[in-house]
Amino acid sequence: MKRVLSVSIGSSKRDKTYTGEFLGQEVEVGRKGTDGDMKKAGEIIKELDGKIDCFGIGGTDIYLWSSTRKYKIRDAWKIASNAKTSPVVDGGEIKHTLERQVIRDLKSVHGIIKDGDPALLVSGVDRIGMAEALDEVGCDTIYGDYMFALGFNKPITSLKQLNRIAATLLPIMTKLPFKWLYPTGKKQEEFKPKFPEQFKRAKIVAGDFHYIRKYMPEDMKGKVIVTNTTTEEDVKLLTERGVKTLVTTTPRMGGRSFGTNVLQSLIVAISEQRPENMTWDDYLVWIKKMDLKPSIQELG
Numbered sequence: 001m002k003r004v005l006s007v008s009i010g011s012s013k014r015d016k017t018y019t020g021e022f023l024g025q026e027v028e029v030g031r032k033g034t035d036g037d038m039k040k041a042g043e044i045i046k047e048l049d050g051k052i053d054c055f056g057i058g059g060t061d062i063y064l065w066s067s068t069r070k071y072k073i074r075d076a077w078k079i080a081s082n083a084k085t086s087p088v089v090d091g092g093e094i095k096h097t098l099e100r101q102v103i104r105d106l107k108s109v110h111g112i113i114k115d116g117d118p119a120l121l122v123s124g125v126d127r128i129g130m131a132e133a134l135d136e137v138g139c140d141t142i143y144g145d146y147m148f149a150l151g152f153n154k155p156i157t158s159l160k161q162l163n164r165i166a167a168t169l170l171p172i173m174t175k176l177p178f179k180w181l182y183p184t185g186k187k188q189e190e191f192k193p194k195f196p197e198q199f200k201r202a203k204i205v206a207g208d209f210h211y212i213r214k215y216m217p218e219d220m221k222g223k224v225i226v227t228n229t230t231t232e233e234d235v236k237l238l239t240e241r242g243v244k245t246l247v248t249t250t251p252r253m254g255g256r257s258f259g260t261n262v263l264q265s266l267i268v269a270i271s272e273q274r275p276e277n278m279t280w281d282d283y284l285v286w287i288k289k290m291d292l293k294p295s296i297q298e299l300g
Helices: 038-048 074-080 092-096 100-108 128-136 145-150 159-173 185-189 196-201 209-215 232-240 260-269 280-289
Strands: 002-006 016-022 027-033 054-058 062-064 069-071 117-120 140-143 204-206 223-228 243-250 296-297
Touching: 016 159, 027 054, 027 260, 038 074, 054 260, 062 159, 062 296, 069 074, 069 159, 069 185, 074 140, 074 196, 074 243, 092 128, 092 280, 100 243, 100 260, 117 128, 117 196, 128 140, 128 159, 128 204, 140 159, 145 159, 185 209, 196 209, 209 223, 209 232, 260 280
Parallel strands: 002 027, 002 054, 117 140, 117 204, 204 223, 223 243
Antiparallel strands: 016 027, 062 069, 243 296
């Protein structure tokens, strides 16, 4: 049996282990949170190195992106570098492939997205594939990188502007302590509504679920959420807030959706390839082979 494990600096309350069959292979899929403890995350990877077919890094990215290049996050790289044998991924290739295709299909196949729909992507540099796809399908998109990562009430209104800001700020931001930029550990369990006018404006609210959960207002009536990594409790919360449709870009396994890092780990393990040797086209081939599709739930 193959094993993949997401080692997350997020809350341990969201831990889950699921065993399933994928293309005839039995795989144990797990998530282990360290409640914000980056040292512990590194120790887990070091201890299990060589015993896990592929690690995922959760609760952070190893890289943030603009349309033209990627920038290494120093804190995340320290965690990942504890693996000397097992490959380590952060889900970035799934964000560039599967998530991009999900946005396209939500318009062309499912009719959930329409030309001109107002959208809020809570962080574009975390999901540049989704950012580019929302622009491609004609959404009127606000990118929330300044607002939710830095706390500035400064909406980014175009993909061109997002890329210009990314090229300027990411070389600096990726060297800062990651906890300054993103909720980790118990902070992921807090509710702290911010910029409610941007949520109110949007029909489509997309991107990282921890940002969405932490900062969304009480009233989310009629919204379409496009995200991943949602538990049964999260679905209940979104239903109570009035969300109309929940789209998780990764399929649900064992009652919850796992992160993109888990899905990328799963593909790497089954393909028995090193991630550094795999292209986006390779991932698209395996996504098709495994028939990976988003989960679309009508909540209200």
